[in-house]
Amino acid sequence: AQSVTQLDSQVPVFEEAPVELRCNYSSSVSVYLFWYVQYPNQGLQLLLKYLSGSTLVKGINGFEAEFNKSQTSFHLRKPSVHISDTAEYFCAGSTGTASKLTFGTGTRLQVTL
């Protein structure tokens, strides 16, 4: 069974600083990986996804993630964060069945001035 681990429950960062949110996965079969963002009292919105091909994936709002098979990681990065990036971020994976996702526990990104 696939599992997704987000190592950090909270990440505080100052505005305009870079940030990395960590995600590791375990799977013995082909894997699709996703990052979703959840703003307060909202549903989940897709930031980016990795299916195959280039290991560096660019998403919306200036975020990017790198798929690293040897380290079984899919860390999310942004070179300069804004206050508006304050939200909960979820890493998720699936093993092929369309959109059946296994979610990590989430990382709360708190951006302050």
Add this chain to the structure above:
Amino acid sequence: DAGVIQSPRHEVTEMGQEVTLRCKPISGHDYLFWYRQTMMRGLELLIYFNNNVPIDDSGMPEDRFSAKMPNASFSTLKIQPSEPRDSAVYFCASGDSFNTEAFFGQGTRLTVV
């Protein structure tokens, strides 16, 4: 398309009452998912449908929970009788066979008192 539509957005009910949550998926999507989000357990997949047929309901916590999809544009999640530990945010999501991501509704915040 208006996206995945869930109703109601908020529901407060007394223990023992029946609760019905509703979902309208994105038109043309053939997968529909029900997730539950709690602080303790994070995001859990309860059940998903493909072409209106339940495929995997192993995440449904108890027999008090039931879900139906009578047609391609409507699904319900019912809890009868409801208990305080059912308090959570319930998300509906839809997807299709050609795209791997799921599109989430705004969620229904259920409070059982």
